[in-house]
Amino acid sequence: MGDTMETKNILIKNATILNPKSAEKDNIESFKGDLLIENDKIAEISKKNEELINSKGVEKIIDGKNKILMPGLINTHTHISMNLLRGLADDMALDEWLNNHIWPTEAGLNGEYCYDGALLAITEMIKSGTTTFNDMYFFMEDVAKAVNESGIRGCLSYGMIDFGDEEKRENEFKENIKLIKNCNDTAEGRIKTFFGPHATFTASKELLERVRYEANKYNVGIHIHMNETKKEIEDVKEATGKLPFEYLEDIGFLNSDVLAAHGVWLSKEEIEIIKKRDVKISHNPCSNMKLASGIAPVQELLSKNVCVGLGTDSVASNNNLDMFEEMKFASLLQKVNNMNPESLNSNQTIKMATINGANALNLEKEVGSIEIGKKADLILIDNKSVNLNPMSEKISSNLVYAANGSNVNTTICNGKILMEDKKLITLNESKIIEKANKSIKELKEIREESK
Numbered sequence: 383m384g385d386t387m388e389t390k391n392i393l394i395k396n397a398t399i400l401n402p403k404s405a406e407k408d409n410i411e412s413f414k415g416d417l418l419i420e421n422d423k424i425a426e427i428s429k430k431n432e433e434l435i436n437s438k439g440v441e442k443i444i445d446g447k448n449k450i451l452m453p454g455l456i457n458t459h460t461h462i463s464m465n466l467l468r469g470l471a472d473d474m475a476l477d478e479w480l481n482n483h484i485w486p487t488e489a490g491l492n493g494e495y496c497y498d499g500a501l502l503a504i505t506e507m508i509k510s511g512t513t514t515f516n517d518m519y520f521f522m523e524d525v526a527k528a529v530n531e532s533g534i535r536g537c538l539s540y541g542m543i544d545f546g547d548e549e550k551r552e553n554e555f556k557e558n559i560k561l562i563k564n565c566n567d568t569a570e571g572r573i574k575t576f577f578g579p580h581a582t583f584t585a586s587k588e589l590l591e592r593v594r595y596e597a598n599k600y601n602v603g604i605h606i607h608m609n610e611t612k613k614e615i616e617d618v619k620e621a622t623g624k625l626p627f628e629y630l631e632d633i634g635f636l637n638s639d640v641l642a643a644h645g646v647w648l649s650k651e652e653i654e655i656i657k658k659r660d661v662k663i664s665h666n667p668c669s670n671m672k673l674a675s676g677i678a679p680v681q682e683l684l685s686k687n688v689c690v691g692l693g694t695d696s697v698a699s700n701n702n703l704d705m706f707e708e709m710k711f712a713s714l715l716q717k718v719n720n721m722n723p724e725s726l727n728s729n730q731t732i733k734m735a736t737i738n739g740a741n742a743l744n745l746e747k748e749v750g751s752i753e754i755g756k757k758a759d760l761i762l763i764d765n766k767s768v769n770l771n772p773m774s775e776k777i778s779s780n781l782v783y784a785a786n787g788s789n790v791n792t793t794i795c796n797g798k799i800l801m802e803d804k805k806l807i808t809l810n811e812s813k814i815i816e817k818a819n820k821s822i823k824e825l826k827e828i829r830e831e832s833k
């Protein structure tokens with residue numbers, strides 16, 4: 383790794399600092415100031431007119447003039463190795479997309495392919511300002527390797543599917559527990575591990591019950607797909623006689639450590655269960671729109687103080703990992719759905735992509751806002767970019783409605799610079815792209831041969 387990875391103390395001077403403060407209240411502050419990073423943490427924040435931070439012992443100064451400094455974005459639902467499958471199958475519903483295209487291609491995956499896809503995704507995330515992602519997939523120790531090498535922060539779970547088959551179930555637990563044992567809290571604490579039961583229509587009751595037991599035992603969270611499509615609701619109702627969240631409530635699965643991706647089709651009763659158990663929701667507007675799954679009742683969930691973070695899902699249903707675009711889609715979708723332009727305003731949307739995401743991943747003590755003592759996961763955005771001018775008085779407005787990932791100039795994670803002035807420090811972009819193209823070509827050949 384390059385020199386900059388070794389940087390200990392960094393001073394960012396004269397930046398416009400945007401800080402979503404708490405997950406509960408609708409408050410975002412912005413001010414001009416300096417910020418000092420010591421090792422992996424935010425050590426000092428000075429507002430303009432206050433005493434400037436003493437630059438003694440500072441090894442690196444970043445000029446924050448004409449830049450917005452904000453927390454790195456948090457993507458609460460991904461399958462990053464699927465970056466290899468970008469554009470593989472578009473314009474169809476989830477059921478057909480998974481069964482006829484995604485799953486048959488995934489059958490040829492191995493650890494090396496997943497590593498290649500993960501690096502492609504991490505490159506895209508660092509370039510577009512994401513510093514934490516929450517991932518569920520296969521070959522997660524290879525994804526962990528990519529996280530470790532790149533310097534990003536990741537919550538990793540192995541996606542468990544048993545379709546009621548006991549032998550498959552045993553294997554899935556073995557894989558997920560191995561991931562937890564080998565990777566939890568590794569990479570200077572940047573990697574956390576979760577259990578990843580795929581969904582209530584692919585995982586049996588036995589699997590789900592055991593996940594609750596093992597999650598308590600290992601003290602890790604749970605990442606699951608929930609209530610994504612109408613078909614799923616009907617299938618679960620037919621199999622269990624209940625709606626998905628009612629079913630999970632009945633088997634004692636739900637707790638504040640559960641992060642449920644999607645939550646599109648929710649009954650009033652299910653929303654009450656989510657609230658009561660403090661289950662976290664990851665909202666994935668682009669994926670939900672692209673697969674025509676439906677519109678999640680985000681405004682309603684937020685008004686009931688349910689924690690809703692933002693996610694992209696994989697690029698096979700998005701088709702990118704740009705959290706700035708995701709913020710815009712999230713906000714606009716709620717507005718048109720409620721026929722109310724005040725729905726999901728820009729401050730609420732920024733919070734979804736930062737502090738709420740941290741809260742959803744049980745990382746709120748570490749990341750998601752700019753507080754002394756938190757990890758230095760920060761991004762700088764060029765406010766000289768043409769699409770950000772004139773700069774609105776309300777900074778969040780420009781960031782949600784006008785910005786995109788390519789406006790990110792510098793990305794810092796765990797106090798280490800991963801991209802400076804648009805130059806990647808830890809990763810070799812052209813090599814990663816070349817390798818990923820080779821891998822997907824091979825994967826397609828494997829699929830053809832197995833037909």
Ligand SMILES: N[C@@H](CCSC[C@H]1O[C@@H](n2cnc3c(=O)[nH]cnc32)[C@H](O)[C@@H]1O)C(=O)O
Pocket residue numbers: 461476480484485488518519520540541542543554580607610669695696699
């Ligand atoms: N161990 C499992 C792998 C599960 S990984 C997670 C799975 O979720 C799939 N996936 C990706 N996006 C979605 C979605 O939006 N809904 C449901 N599943 C998805 C993805 O393709 C992958 O197969 C097995 O043996 O099949």
Ligand SMILES: [Zn+2]
Pocket residue numbers: 459460461607643695696
């Ligand atoms: Zn998903």
